[in-house]
Amino acid sequence: GRVRHYKFDVEYMIRKPDCLEHVVMGINGQFPGPTIRAEVGDILDIALTNKLFSEGTVVHWHGIRQALVGTPWADGTASISQCAINPGETYHYRFTVDRPGTYFYHGHYGMQRAAELYGSLIVDLPKGQNEPFHYDGEFNLLLSDLWHTSSHEQEVGLSTKPLKWIGEPQTPLINGRGQFNCSLASKFINTTLPQCHLKGDEECAPQILDVEPNKTYRIRIASTTSLAALNLAISNHKLVVVEVDGNYVTPFAVDDMDIYSGESYSVLLHTNQNPNKNYWLSIGVRGRKPKTPQGLAILNYKTISALIFPTSPPPITPLWNDFEHSKAFTKKIIAKMGTPQPPEHSDRTILLLNTQNRVDGFTKWSINNVSLTLPPTPYLGSIKFKINNAFDQTPPPVTFQQDYHIFNPPVNPNATIGNGVYMFNLNEVVDVILQNANQLIGNGSEIHPWHLHGHDFWVLGYGEGKFKSGDVKKFNFTQAPLRNTAVIFPYGWTALRFKADNPGVWAFHCHIEPHLHMGMGVVFAEGVHKVGKIPREALTCGLTGKKLIENGRY
Numbered sequence: 001g002r003v004r005h006y007k008f009d010v011e012y013m014i015r016k017p018d019c020l021e022h023v024v025m026g027i028n029g030q031f032p033g034p035t036i037r038a039e040v041g042d043i044l045d046i047a048l049t050n051k052l053f054s055e056g057t058v059v060h061w062h063g064i065r066q067a068l069v070g071t072p073w074a075d076g077t078a079s080i081s082q083c084a085i086n087p088g089e090t091y092h093y094r095f096t097v098d099r100p101g102t103y104f105y106h107g108h109y110g111m112q113r114a115a116e117l118y119g120s121l122i123v124d125l126p127k128g129q130n131e132p133f134h135y136d137g138e139f140n141l142l143l144s145d146l147w148h149t150s151s152h153e154q155e156v157g158l159s160t161k162p163l164k165w166i167g168e169p170q171t172p173l174i175n176g177r178g179q180f181n182c183s184l185a186s187k188f189i190n191t192t193l194p195q196c197h198l199k200g201d202e203e204c205a206p207q208i209l210d211v212e213p214n215k216t217y218r219i220r221i222a223s224t225t226s227l228a229a230l231n232l233a234i235s236n237h238k239l240v241v242v243e244v245d246g247n248y249v250t251p252f253a254v255d256d257m258d259i260y261s262g263e264s265y266s267v268l269l270h271t272n273q274n275p276n277k278n279y280w281l282s283i284g285v286r287g288r289k290p291k292t293p294q295g296l297a298i299l300n301y302k303t304i305s306a307l308i309f310p311t312s313p314p315p316i317t318p319l320w321n322d323f324e325h326s327k328a329f330t331k332k333i334i335a336k337m338g339t340p341q342p343p344e345h346s347d348r349t350i351l352l353l354n355t356q357n358r359v360d361g362f363t364k365w366s367i368n369n370v371s372l373t374l375p376p377t378p379y380l381g382s383i384k385f386k387i388n389n390a391f392d393q394t395p396p397p398v399t400f401q402q403d404y405h406i407f408n409p410p411v412n413p414n415a416t417i418g419n420g421v422y423m424f425n426l427n428e429v430v431d432v433i434l435q436n437a438n439q440l441i442g443n444g445s446e447i448h449p450w451h452l453h454g455h456d457f458w459v460l461g462y463g464e465g466k467f468k469s470g471d472v473k474k475f476n477f478t479q480a481p482l483r484n485t486a487v488i489f490p491y492g493w494t495a496l497r498f499k500a501d502n503p504g505v506w507a508f509h510c511h512i513e514p515h516l517h518m519g520m521g522v523v524f525a526e527g528v529h530k531v532g533k534i535p536r537e538a539l540t541c542g543l544t545g546k547k548l549i550e551n552g553r554y
């Protein structure tokens, strides 16, 4: 593959993504950051310079496994794979993209994703190879949620006693575009917002998808929201899902689709409707009581002007708590024939109970009663160089008390903080059962999208209530989809299998950024002794900084 060089300057910028002025994080003067487009086998060489004034940064390449050549130091997770990049410093992300698909990148330090640090990353097949589906043109939609409070204010609120929850996002964004103080569809929907009067060249003008009649378009869709789960639909048009998290799936048609934070999709759209009209593409909030208006874009049949608004209302987003609708969609996702099958047996199973808890009166999320607090020395260096006082050496619990009542608030809400690591033998096959439960107070249970770094996993199944050993009989081994993000539904469980075959240290966490901030994650490690030479710039902080770099030992 060829080497593609990029220079990325991460900076704060003043923009008007929803027609109002906000501070957002961008790259090279662009918000969202530039789209990276590469071919399978290419080496991406990204010199990323921190142009922020007074805080560190890192960028994670979401869905890229860093596995082909073994570059775990390029995964872009602060405290896990590298030291945060200080203002004025440059870090070199150099890695191979080994598989086609729809990916994205985003900040992975503090809550810089909520500060809107993200962009798209698309990997094409090598020239001459064809996708297993035909299309005449393509679009790329990166979905996000815009906040009118700064990520710093959000972090402090989440770390305050009592909790100051961040609430709901102000504006959903499609390719960084939304409208806050007006609506594109106020004529059609019950809104107090005035009709937007936009010329089309504003930063907050809607994304237009220009199409010709009777063609097939591939729409790539990825969500890097901080909180919101979204439902996407296009009036009058079916969507045929063909790709999920960089893996082909058995195609299926839907009228609308759920997209959780951390997921990516490709859908095919046939432009087989009346070409003398335009149509709405909508994204609406699901899974939490929506306080955010729909985000809108326009499907424009080029036969008419893009400025002619659709003459019918935007699609209605399914009810936020219609979880059966969500489950029906998610369970339709099955592997395409030819997808690698999961190994028949696993070497070990870990059960991870997701709960909302208290630690010294602070509201936290915890896994088997441990709330993750990242250490100052990144694990990759501290494990490789056996710096044993860098983090808790006792591994975190692999199960939870079997008499735990998942349908009730916790009897004892107290959890502990910790930063221990689940250590796997290289090439071990691991089953993970994610178990959902009731929230801290009152009745309720939320959807959490769990994202694994460094691997794909097979989704073996989703179930209701508390996982029982007999539930393994319900696992789907023959068409288990490969993914890097999977949700747990309210009061349910999700079973995953993966092969710990990628030497390195990998985050596995809820992709809802405030939940990760509140401790909702774990750290996996395997074969770290096999990791090649870690670049110095990954090790300059904490105890690796002191013991290796300052002493001139590295």
Ligand SMILES: O=C1O[C@H]([C@@H](O)CO)C(O)=C1O
Pocket: 163, 165, 439, 446, 515
């Ligand atoms: O972590 C969360 O905290 C709030 C709520 O449970 C307490 O205010 C909420 O909706 C979350 O998802």
